[in-house]
Amino acid sequence: DAGVIQSPRHEVTEMGQEVTLRCKPISGHDYLFWYRQTMMRGLELLIYFNNNVPIDDSGMPEDRFSAKMPNASFSTLKIQPSEPRDSAVYFCASSTGTDQETQYFGPGTRLLVL
Amino acid sequence: SQKIEQNSEALNIQEGKTATLTCNYTNYSPAYLQWYRQDPGRGPVFLLLIRENEKEKRKERLKVTFDTTLKQSLFHITASQPADSATYLCALNTGGGNKLTFGTGTQLKVEL
Numbered sequence: 002d003a004g005v006i007q008s009p010r011h012e013v014t015e016m017g018q019e020v021t022l023r024c025k026p027i028s029g030h031d032y033l034f035w036y037r038q039t040m041m042r043g044l045e046l047l048i049y050f051n052n053n054v055p056i057d058d059s060g061m062p063e064d065r066f067s068a069k070m071p072n073a074s075f076s077t078l079k080i081q082p083s084e085p086r087d088s089a090v091y092f093c094a095s096s097t098g099t100d101q102e103t104q105y106f107g108p109g110t111r112l113l114v115l
Numbered sequence: 116s117q118k119i120e121q122n123s124e125a126l127n128i129q130e131g132k133t134a135t136l137t138c139n140y141t142n143y144s145p146a147y148l149q150w151y152r153q154d155p156g157r158g159p160v161f162l163l164l165i166r167e168n169e170k171e172k173r174k175e176r177l178k179v180t181f182d183t184t185l186k187q188s189l190f191h192i193t194a195s196q197p198a199d200s201a202t203y204l205c206a207l208n209t210g211g212g213n214k215l216t217f218g219t220g221t222q223l224k225v226e227l
Contacts, residue, residue: 005158009200032213034213034215042221043218043219044159044204044220045217046215046217047215049213049214057210057214060206067123069170092158092159096213102147102149102159102164102208102213102215103149103164104159104161104215105161106158106159106160107158108156108157108158109156109157109158
């Protein structure tokens, strides 16, 4: 299996621009998670989906952030407009419905907002 | 307030020794706790899970303990090797379903 796939791996953008991060979970996994990691705050859960439905978005920092999962094999995290404080590494993770506690992480997208 | 604390200072040990990492938490009652390993530039990788009714779990050279009274987990790597050098994160199940809250991690460096 290819594992969780994220794109792009690196993104540099200017403040005010829209940023879209993409994730393809492991085939057959029912849960998908978006995390953000910074030196100051560590790894934080932003939102997670079960069977394409958002279950908990309490970690989404503000209305500038939105996430969608139109089908079982694709999810996006969008930031509009982006700000320098959004600079971080964004991880996507997935897990199965049976072994649901174990989360499998993608390689992350390193975002820099200038 | 709710907190998960791991030793923020790096842990340096000699090859062959046992490394012990600590995870303390307050104001949570997790159903389970997990440990992950993270290498630079990569995503975390799952290592072990221990449930609230378990005291100890082992996997090869890894051992984790879970004391719900002390609100603490200890993670041990025996016969440590330079390849064990990485950042280790503890994660608590802090909500319904699979919600995890992570500690900030401890960097382990195993020297020859």
